[in-house]
Amino acid sequence: MSLTDQLNHLQDLGKRFVRQLVQLPAHHLLGLTLAGARRPPGTVPGTLFIDPDAMPTRMTVVCFRGSEVETLRNPDLASLRRARTQCERIWVDVTGFGSDELLKAIGQEFALHPMMLADLVNREPQTKTDSADGTHLIVTQVPQLDPESGQPGLDTLGLALGDGWLLSFRARQSALFAPIHDRLGRPESRLRTDPLDYLGYALLDVAIDSLFPVLEAVAARIDQTEDEVLDGRGEDILPAIHDQRRALIALGRLCWRQRDLLSRLLREETVFRQELRIYLQDVHDRTIQLQDMVDATRELSASLIELHMSLSAQSSNKAMQTLTVMASIFIPLTFMAGIYGMNFEYMPELDWEWGYFGLLGLMGVIGLGLYIWFRRRFL
Numbered sequence: 001m002s003l004t005d006q007l008n009h010l011q012d013l014g015k016r017f018v019r020q021l022v023q024l025p026a027h028h029l030l031g032l033t034l035a036g037a038r039r040p041p042g043t044v045p046g047t048l049f050i051d052p053d054a055m056p057t058r059m060t061v062v063c064f065r066g067s068e069v070e071t072l073r074n075p076d077l078a079s080l081r082r083a084r085t086q087c088e089r090i091w092v093d094v095t096g097f098g099s100d101e102l103l104k105a106i107g108q109e110f111a112l113h114p115m116m117l118a119d120l121v122n123r124e125p126q127t128k129t130d131s132a133d134g135t136h137l138i139v140t141q142v143p144q145l146d147p148e149s150g151q152p153g154l155d156t157l158g159l160a161l162g163d164g165w166l167l168s169f170r171a172r173q174s175a176l177f178a179p180i181h182d183r184l185g186r187p188e189s190r191l192r193t194d195p196l197d198y199l200g201y202a203l204l205d206v207a208i209d210s211l212f213p214v215l216e217a218v219a220a221r222i223d224q225t226e227d228e229v230l231d232g233r234g235e236d237i238l239p240a241i242h243d244q245r246r247a248l249i250a251l252g253r254l255c256w257r258q259r260d261l262l263s264r265l266l267r268e269e270t271v272f273r274q275e276l277r278i279y280l281q282d283v284h285d286r287t288i289q290l291q292d293m294v295d296a297t298r299e300l301s302a303s304l305i306e307l308h309m310s311l312s313a314q315s316s317n318k319a320m321q322t323l324t325v326m327a328s329i330f331i332p333l334t335f336m337a338g339i340y341g342m343n344f345e346y347m348p349e350l351d352w353e354w355g356y357f358g359l360l361g362l363m364g365v366i367g368l369g370l371y372i373w374f375r376r377r378f379l
Contacts, residue, residue, distance in 0.1 A: 045115055048100050049122050055096035055173060057103060062184065063087035067192045069184050077105055084109070084165070089196050091166045095173045097121050110165060111135075120158035120169040127257035129264050129271070136161045136271045138200070140261055141254055142207045143214040144174055152214040152247065154254075157207050159200055161271065166196040168203060179206055197272045201279050208258060208283050211251065211290050218247055219297050226304055241304045248298040255294055259287040325374045332370070333363045 061072040063083050072083060084090055094106060107117040116137050119128065130137040138159040145152055155176075158169040170176065180202055183189045191199055222244055228237060262284035265271055272280060340349070340359060349355045 045118070048103060048118060050097060050100045054098040054171065057094065057096045057099040058173065059106075060093040060095075062091040062093070064089040064091075064192065067187065069192055071181075071184075077102075077109070080106075080109065089164050089166075091168070091196065091199060093168045093170075093177065095170045097169075097171055106167070110160070110162060110167060112160060112167075116160060120160060120167075127261045129261060129268065131268075131270060134163060138204070138261070138265070138271070140204075140207060140258055142170075142176065143211050143251065143254065144172075144176065145214060145217055152217055154250075157203070159203060161196060161200050164196070166200055176206060176210060177203065195273070197276060201272060201276055201283075205279075205283050208286055208290075211255070211258075215251060215290065215293055215297065218244060218251070219300075222297065222301050222304065226300075241301060245298065245301045248294055248301055252291065252294045252298065255287055255291040259284065259291065262287060325371075328374065329367050329370045332366055336363055336366075 058074050059072075059080065061075055061080060061083050063070040063072065063086070065086075065088055070087075072079060075083065080092070092106070092110075094103070097103065103117065103121055106112075107114070111133070112120075112135065113132050116130070116132065116135065119126070119130070119137060119139050127140045128137070129139075138161075140157055142155045142157045143152055144155055155170055155172050155174070157176075158167075160167040160169075168177075180191070180199075183202070184191050191202060225237065225240055225244065262280060266277060266280055266284060336359065340347070349359075352358070
């Protein structure tokens, strides 16, 4: 590839990078976006916004009677009311926000304030904790890997804890709480007998731990991009690096929000019992560990751009060096050819019988000598 082709190639890469940077949506955080309806200015507080593409609303009810546990899959409202009267403690896991009527009915059944229900359902990127009328609210974001594409995305997790009941709200149906259901299946599990604040802690613990596989997936993509940079492959490498840096920035912000949420829960004495503070402190320490991992991975991602530019500059320098050597070899030969190409009548060498062949031989010796000297010194 000539120097001109390489310069044009670098120029095209720069144009594509700037074009994708401008066209990238501001709300694009990870591989998947946190889609959902936004509240227009002036909207009545507590209004529910249902996304037309939202998944259907489904419930999973876990009923606790002493150490016995019963799970109801997708019951109707009548079954929910009956289970609430028959159970000592009840956990209702709501997934999908496609039915505003069912969501409002659940909120009325558990006397949720409209503002709390809106915070649980409206998928705005927020992390908060609040209390009202004996109900405690916790909202955070949960990073997860899409099972089909393997790309990271964000989901919202909302918890509402009351007297003898716990509600969890998620926009997508996923296997996030599969470890919790596995623990509930063990007769010796504390989740069967402890108050529901311990179950609420366990749900938060799973949500925080879900960031580890997402961060590992992003780090694996960065390692793959680094291999492509070192091998000189991938024309669209700069936009890919930029997307990875944006994903890490989003994960870093999420870690800070979750860390702040755990700090507020540790200071708050009404949501969780005193004996659970050591468990919450452990989750808080894990958010600090995640923040350190995100920062280290982001530094690695930032170094990829410098590495790519350095390799591109090195390739350009080699091309310039080759062109310089070729030009240096042909400069004296062009000088000699220019002298004997002048149309003067009295040039003694023109009458020599072997002048033409002698000049060609001299040019060949000079060119070969310069080539050997340059090769030993630079190439």
